[in-house]
Amino acid sequence: MAGLTLADRAASDLSKPRIRPVDPDDMRPVSVSARLGRLxxxxxxxxxxxxxxxxxxxxxxxxxxxxxxxAALDSSRPDIVIFSGNQIAGYDQAYAKTFRKRTWTPQKWPMGAAATSQRDTELEHTRELVRQEISQFLSPLIERRIPWAVTYGNHDFQCGLSCAELDEIYREFPGCLNPEPPIKRSDRPRKQPGSGLPDQYIYPCEAGTFLLPVSEDRKSDSVLGLVVFNSGDYGKLGGYGAPSQRALDFLKVAPSLIGAKSMVFQHIPVPQYYDLLKEVPATAAHAVEGYRTFAGHNYVIDENKTLPGSFLGEGISCPDTDTGEFDILKSGDGYFALLAGHDHRNRFVGTTDGLTLVATPTCGFGSYGPAPAQRAARLLEFDIRHPYEPRTQLLEFGDLVGKASSGKAYTYALNGTPDAAKEGTNLLRRPRLLAQILRKMHLKK
Incomplete structure (x- = not known):
C-alpha cells in the first residue's frame, strides 16, 4: 500500500511470532539492550x-x-516493554474506599483528626493493593530482566492515587525507566537507577511523559526517540480530556533534544484516527458508530489507508475537540508515528498526513475486549537501515498460549468486575442471553 511508513508488507507477518523463545539455560537478560547497558x-x-x-x-x-x-516476552525478546496506560482498573471494587471518579473532584472524607488517620490508612491500603497488582504483571519482565516504561490512562488514577504517586510505586520495581519529574527544565537528561540500563539517558517531563533516545550500534548518536506520553483522562465538559500544556510543550521540542525522529506511545487516540476510516450507511456490513462528536455517523476501515488485517471493533474514543497534538506531530520533521490503546477491540495501522497511526487492542482479560484468542501484545521491530519504517505484528493469545482458562464471556461492555465508577454500559442485563446471541452470530460468520 503506497504511502505507509510503518510497513508490514505481508499479511502473514500479522499471524505467528517470528522469533524463537529464549533458551532456558541462558541466564543473561532477555533484553539485548539490557546486556548493552542502554537502548x-x-x-x-x-x-x-x-x-x-x-x-x-x-x-x-x-x-x-x-x-x-x-509468552509474548519469550516469543519476541524485546529490548523494552511499554505499557500504554490503564494498567490499573481504578474503578475496581477493591479501591472503592479511595475511589476518585475525576482528577478535579476532591475525595470526600469526614473532618477531624480521626478521619484524617482513617484516610491515610485507606490510602496506604490502596497503595499496597496497587503494589500487589503491579508486582504480578511486572514479574515476567523482572524475571527476564527486560526494562520497561509506563504511561497512564483514564482509569489508573481512579484508585485514588495520582499519576505522580503511581510513578513512585512503579520506580520501586527493577527495570523501571520512568524518571522523577524535573523541577523546571526537561532538556537536561538524567539516568534512572534500578532501570537495568546504567548508560541510558532519559529526558523527563512529568509523570507518564518522557523521552527515551535509542542509540546506533556502538555509537552514542541517537537514531530514534521513544516518547512515552500522558494523553490525559477526562474532559470537564464530558468525554475524554487533553494532555497537559506542559506535556504538549515537551512534545514540541522532544525530537530536537536528541536530533532524531521519534515515535509517540500514549493511551487515548487523537481524533485523526477517524481519517483512517470511511463513512458508510448504518446498514453496511461491519459498520461501527462513532463516539460522541462522531456519533450518528457509521464507519468501516478504509482499506486504501490501512494495512491488511486492520480491524475496527468499536468507535474511536477520542477527545471531543482537537487538542492540537496531531498538528504538533505532523509539523516539521520530528515524528513519524503515534501508537494508542484505549479502544480494547480496535487493531489497525494506517497513515494520514504523513504520520502513521497505530491502534493496539487490550492484552488484558480483566475487562471488555475481543475474543480471548485475539487479546494481544503488539511488537514493533525497527531496522537501522530504515529506522522510521518499523515492522509491526500482533502477538495473539490464541497463537501463543491457546485456549483461555476461563469460560467467562469476554464481551463488549460486559465484565464480571463490580464497577464502582459506573463507567461501563451493560446494554443487555442478561449475560447468558448475550453469550448465546454472540455464539449464534459467530456460527453465522
Missing part, C-alpha cells in the same frame, strides 16, 4: 519494542493476562 540497535541492526495495552484489572490480575505477557 541500542543490535549488531543485527534490529531494535524491538513490545507494547502492552489496557491490562485494566484489579489487585488480582487474571492469570490469562500473565500467560500472554510471558
Amino acid at each position: 541500542q540497535f543490535h549488531d543485527s541492526g534490529k531494535f524491538r519494542v513490545l507494547v502492552l495495552a489496557d491490562i485494566q484489572d484489579g489487585p488480582k490480575v487474571n492469570k490469562d493476562t500473565i500467560k500472554l505477557i510471558e
Whole structure:
C-alpha cells in the first residue's frame, strides 16, 4: 500500500511470532539492550519494542493476562516493554474506599483528626493493593530482566492515587525507566537507577511523559526517540480530556533534544484516527458508530489507508475537540508515528498526513475486549537501515498460549468486575442471553 511508513508488507507477518523463545539455560537478560547497558540497535541492526495495552484489572490480575505477557516476552525478546496506560482498573471494587471518579473532584472524607488517620490508612491500603497488582504483571519482565516504561490512562488514577504517586510505586520495581519529574527544565537528561540500563539517558517531563533516545550500534548518536506520553483522562465538559500544556510543550521540542525522529506511545487516540476510516450507511456490513462528536455517523476501515488485517471493533474514543497534538506531530520533521490503546477491540495501522497511526487492542482479560484468542501484545521491530519504517505484528493469545482458562464471556461492555465508577454500559442485563446471541452470530460468520 503506497504511502505507509510503518510497513508490514505481508499479511502473514500479522499471524505467528517470528522469533524463537529464549533458551532456558541462558541466564543473561532477555533484553539485548539490557546486556548493552542502554537502548541500542543490535549488531543485527534490529531494535524491538513490545507494547502492552489496557491490562485494566484489579489487585488480582487474571492469570490469562500473565500467560500472554510471558509468552509474548519469550516469543519476541524485546529490548523494552511499554505499557500504554490503564494498567490499573481504578474503578475496581477493591479501591472503592479511595475511589476518585475525576482528577478535579476532591475525595470526600469526614473532618477531624480521626478521619484524617482513617484516610491515610485507606490510602496506604490502596497503595499496597496497587503494589500487589503491579508486582504480578511486572514479574515476567523482572524475571527476564527486560526494562520497561509506563504511561497512564483514564482509569489508573481512579484508585485514588495520582499519576505522580503511581510513578513512585512503579520506580520501586527493577527495570523501571520512568524518571522523577524535573523541577523546571526537561532538556537536561538524567539516568534512572534500578532501570537495568546504567548508560541510558532519559529526558523527563512529568509523570507518564518522557523521552527515551535509542542509540546506533556502538555509537552514542541517537537514531530514534521513544516518547512515552500522558494523553490525559477526562474532559470537564464530558468525554475524554487533553494532555497537559506542559506535556504538549515537551512534545514540541522532544525530537530536537536528541536530533532524531521519534515515535509517540500514549493511551487515548487523537481524533485523526477517524481519517483512517470511511463513512458508510448504518446498514453496511461491519459498520461501527462513532463516539460522541462522531456519533450518528457509521464507519468501516478504509482499506486504501490501512494495512491488511486492520480491524475496527468499536468507535474511536477520542477527545471531543482537537487538542492540537496531531498538528504538533505532523509539523516539521520530528515524528513519524503515534501508537494508542484505549479502544480494547480496535487493531489497525494506517497513515494520514504523513504520520502513521497505530491502534493496539487490550492484552488484558480483566475487562471488555475481543475474543480471548485475539487479546494481544503488539511488537514493533525497527531496522537501522530504515529506522522510521518499523515492522509491526500482533502477538495473539490464541497463537501463543491457546485456549483461555476461563469460560467467562469476554464481551463488549460486559465484565464480571463490580464497577464502582459506573463507567461501563451493560446494554443487555442478561449475560447468558448475550453469550448465546454472540455464539449464534459467530456460527453465522
